[in-house]
Amino acid sequence: MSNLTTDHFSALLNKYASNKHPFNLQLLSARQGDRVLSLYQQSSDYFIQASGQIATYQDVDELFESLPPTKKPNDKFVIGIADKSDIIVGVVDLIRDYPRLQCWCLGFMLIAPQLRNQHYGSALYHDLESMVYRSGGKELRLVVHDKNHNALRFWQHLGFSIKDTGFEMYGDQKAKVSILEKTILPNIPKLHISS
Numbered sequence: 001m002s003n004l005t006t007d008h009f010s011a012l013l014n015k016y017a018s019n020k021h022p023f024n025l026q027l028l029s030a031r032q033g034d035r036v037l038s039l040y041q042q043s044s045d046y047f048i049q050a051s052g053q054i055a056t057y058q059d060v061d062e063l064f065e066s067l068p069p070t071k072k073p074n075d076k077f078v079i080g081i082a083d084k085s086d087i088i089v090g091v092v093d094l095i096r097d098y099p100r101l102q103c104w105c106l107g108f109m110l111i112a113p114q115l116r117n118q119h120y121g122s123a124l125y126h127d128l129e130s131m132v133y134r135s136g137g138k139e140l141r142l143v144v145h146d147k148n149h150n151a152l153r154f155w156q157h158l159g160f161s162i163k164d165t166g167f168e169m170y171g172d173q174k175a176k177v178s179i180l181e182k183t184i185l186p187n188i189p190k191l192h193i194s195s
């Protein structure tokens with residue numbers, strides 16, 4: 001991670017580390033795959049809709065390992081949301097400067113079913129957007145499975161718009177997808193960096 005990204009990522013972690021916050025954020029590595037698998041298994045609604053199957057370790061491996069050929073492992077950040085018992089209740093991954101410079105790709109975001117629709121996802125998204133901007137990103141991009149109407153509404157609500165369509169593999173199923181992008185505007189709340 002560049003120093004700039006490290007500072008802003010640390011500021012984000014510190015914000016969530018306060019006692020008042022119900023969750024903390026953790027940068028995850030493949031060693032924490034079992035913790036992510038538990039979340040994936042609770043979230044079978046999403047995986048069955050996307051690929052017709054419940055999640056397996058292969059889906060977890062993909063979260064940690066899938067990377068466009070032009071990117072290096074240190075361009076990818078897998079972030080876990082952990083509750084007070086240190087159980088992972090959400091994940092999101094970001095790829096820096098992909099598919100072009102200053103455009104960051106939000107690969108996948110998942111909140112545990114019992115915590116959805118309580119604004120945790122949108123609050124986390126706003127904090128990530130702020131971190132990306134402060135790390136030099138000017139746009140965010142993501143891909144949504146066309147059957148995932150809820151996610152499409154969620155992202156559009158957050159200011160993303162459809163720029164293109166295409167096809168992607170979900171498990172062994174080829175699915176139509178929408179590619180959404182958002183330009184990040186500078187008037188975003190400050191994260192407090194201690195220096």
Ligand SMILES: CC(C)(COP(=O)(O)OP(=O)(O)OC[C@H]1O[C@@H](n2cnc3c(N)ncnc32)[C@H](O)[C@@H]1OP(=O)(O)O)[C@@H](O)C(=O)NCCC(=O)NCCS
Pocket residue numbers: 046108109110111112115116117118119120121122123142143144145148150151153154157
């Ligand atoms: C998509 C997801 C990350 C959203 O996180 P969340 O914490 O549930 O979302 P929030 O509570 O912050 O919702 C923000 C807004 O979107 C709306 N929204 C969220 N999920 C919705 C749903 N399933 N149906 C309709 N509206 C929804 C909320 O009502 C809220 O609108 P409001 O601000 O007008 O009240 C979460 O629902 C999830 O993990 N879904 C399964 C995995 C998935 O589809 N990921 C996206 C892949 S691209």
